[in-house]
Amino acid sequence: MDARSEHVAGHLLAWYDRHARTLPWRAPPGSPAPDPYRVWLSEVMLQQTTVAAVKDYFAKFTTRWPTVADLAAAEDAEVMAAWAGLGYYARARNLLACARAVAESGGSFPDSEDELRKLPGLGVYTAAAVAAIAFGRRAVVVDANVERVVARLFAIDAPLPGGRTEIRAATDRITPDARAGDFAQAMMDLGATVCTTRNPRCLLCPLSGDCTGYRAGEPERFPVKAPKAAKPHRQGRAFWIVRNEKVWLVQRPGKGMLGGMRALPDDGWSARGDGSGEGPIAGPWTPGGAVQHGFTHFTLDLHLALYSGSEVVSLPPDAGEWWSLDRLEEAGLPTLFAKAARLGLAAMGETDR
């Protein structure tokens, strides 16, 4: 490692010793590594997700499933419902697949980056992070925080995503052999609290003396990103069908949007187009209001249709389930459908009681 890199790593670790955030899944700086199960679980939850959003879910999962063996033994539906609201549901499916793979191969996580990378849900970032944080292995850990810190530190102009190659090489250069986990977490803490996307606190930064972006007077210009496409706006319909104080819920297909989650029946809306308007039965329907929901790549107006027929509805049992209205919170509906269900309950309050 060259002198500048050693200097950077030393300053950063000294800063981390004083300013590390205290987080439920983290060991204090310099102390023994935490349980790999907890490190892995937190890293998966934190993928594209803020610390604030993860905290309650992490507590819930570790209380309910204290070890990877406990999680591996859980029912799919239980885990999916527990994940409801956190988003990116493929993570929950892969979480279970990973827990079961680990449980079947002896119950311990592999301690090398290469082996970790083979597990479902562990990509380049997460495998490196777990290797470093849980096992003290030197690994090049690059998340969005590190990208920002490094792009500013070296004033890397190449726009993302292409510029990631250069950023990774630069990160490799400043990554020390010792205290691998602390270094990775220090970079992420710095990015989260000092080297922030907007209004970076350069006067408080331990690396400002080494930072080319700061010296040039425009740290916020980095990292350069390619412009994004506009989000389309879609229309869809969900159906609120009640019988004997129970509502009809379906399970969505295992892949794709909200895959594997319990949901209200809908008309097949997607990122690519509006729904057909057709429901699982003929109706008649009464308008029950609409909710707007923003996904990563499109915005959806979901209109709720209330069944208003006088006949008692019959539906094929293998297509869904009648779910008690007073236990609706336990169904684990993703946020979009939880919003729609609130409309349905409100509409019933106006008419029934």
Next chain:
DNA sequence: TACTCGTGGGA
């Protein structure tokens, strides 16, 4: 490579 895949918070 470029898409797809959630959600809530901040500016």
Next chain:
DNA sequence: TTCCCAAGAGT
């Protein structure tokens, strides 16, 4: 309000 973004992975 609207846009951007956050400890990315899978295909």
